[in-house]
Amino acid sequence: EDQVTQSPEALRLQEGESSSLNCSYTVSGLRGLFWYRQDPGKGPEFLFTLYSAGEEKEKERLKATLTKKESFLHITAPKPEDSATYLCAVQGGSQGNLIFGKGTKLSVKP
Amino acid sequence: DTAVSQTPKYLVTQMGNDKSIKCEQNLGHDTMYWYKQDSKKFLKIMFSYNNKELIINETVPNRFSPKSPDKAHLNLHINSLELGDSAVYFCASSLGQKGQPQHFGDGTRLSIL
Numbered sequence: 001e002d003q004v005t006q007s008p009e010a011l012r013l014q015e016g017e018s019s020s021l022n023c024s025y026t027v028s029g030l031r032g033l034f035w036y037r038q039d040p041g042k043g044p045e046f047l048f049t050l051y052s053a054g055e056e057k058e059k060e061r062l063k064a065t066l067t068k069k070e071s072f073l074h075i076t077a078p079k080p081e082d083s084a085t086y087l088c089a090v091q092g093g094s095q096g097n098l099i100f101g102k103g104t105k106l107s108v109k110p
Numbered sequence: 111d112t113a114v115s116q117t118p119k120y121l122v123t124q125m126g127n128d129k130s131i132k133c134e135q136n137l138g139h140d141t142m143y144w145y146k147q148d149s150k151k152f153l154k155i156m157f158s159y160n161n162k163e164l165i166i167n168e169t170v171p172n173r174f175s176p177k178s179p180d181k182a183h184l185n186l187h188i189n190s191l192e193l194g195d196s197a198v199y200f201c202a203s204s205l206g207q208k209g210q211p212q213h214f215g216d217g218t219r220l221s222i223l
Contacts, residue, residue: 031209043114043200043214044153051209085151091209097143097155097166098212 002027002092006101013078013108021073021086021104029093033071035064036087038103044087078108113137114215116201122221123191131186131218133201141165142184143202143212144176153200159184160207188220196222 005024013019025033032051036044048057050066057064061082063074073086085105089098114135123129135142143166144156158166159178173189184201198219202212 032211034211036214041216043202043216046211046213049209049211087153089153093208097158097168098153100153102150102152 002090002099004088004090004099004101006086006088006104008104009102010105011107013075013106015079015108015110016077018074018076018078020075021088021106023071023073023088023101024069025071025088025090026069027090027092027099031091031093033066034089034091034098035062035071035073036089038085038087047086075106078106080108080110082106083108114201114203114213116199116215116218118218119216120219120221122223124223125191125193127191128187128189129191129220130188131199131201131220133184133186133215135182135201135203135213137203137205137213139203139205139213140181141204141207142178142181143204144184144186145200145202145214147198147200147217149197156199157184157186158207165207191220191222193222196220 007022035047038044048064053068085103087103089100141160143158157176162178175187178184198217200217201215204210204212
């Protein structure tokens with residue numbers, strides 16, 4: 001069964017304190033691993049897609065990496081506006097739906 | 111400008127009532143989805159439509175019936191609402207089914223009294 005586990009559940013950082021979020025997954029025939037950001041009262045906002053081990057994607061202070069078992073979302077010198085819940089999802093070969101993790105709630109204090 | 115829009119944003123109703131949620135996307139996508147986010151913020155797929163055809167139907171009570179009049183619209187009708195139906199329902203769309211990112215609306219918060 002396809003499964004996604006995210007850690008930690010919550011993370012508090014000081015502004016400028018870099019850190020990483022983890023997404024461990026099991027899936028048959030990975031078609032894509034997706035990172036989303038969700039703000040309170042909003043829908044998930046697409047950040048990155050990773051397709052194969054070794055792939056990396058960057059956007060501003062965020063960098064996503066992928067291995068065969070996990071993905072990391074690295075946040076460099078975060079700012080308070082990076083505070084949100086970050087969701088990881090995988091799509092397997094059997095169906096088109098996304099399997100989501102429970103998310104990591106990130107709080108960045110000024 | 112809105113890519114995926116849902117209406118209404120909030121829906122408060124009594125147990126036993128029937129209600130509908132509408133979703134429209136202007137991205138030119140051919141696949142649309144309904145997800146449910148429970149009180150623990152866990153997002154789970156309910157249905158998926160590709161070119162107006164049902165592709166995925168997870169274990170959802172048959173009180174929930176999706177309808178896709180065209181590729182740009184996917185509505186969700188719920189009969190005989192129950193307390194456990196209280197959640198946030200998200201519509202999403204993608205271009206194709208496999209390996210493409212899904213783009214989400216801002217959700218409909220359904221509260222059953």
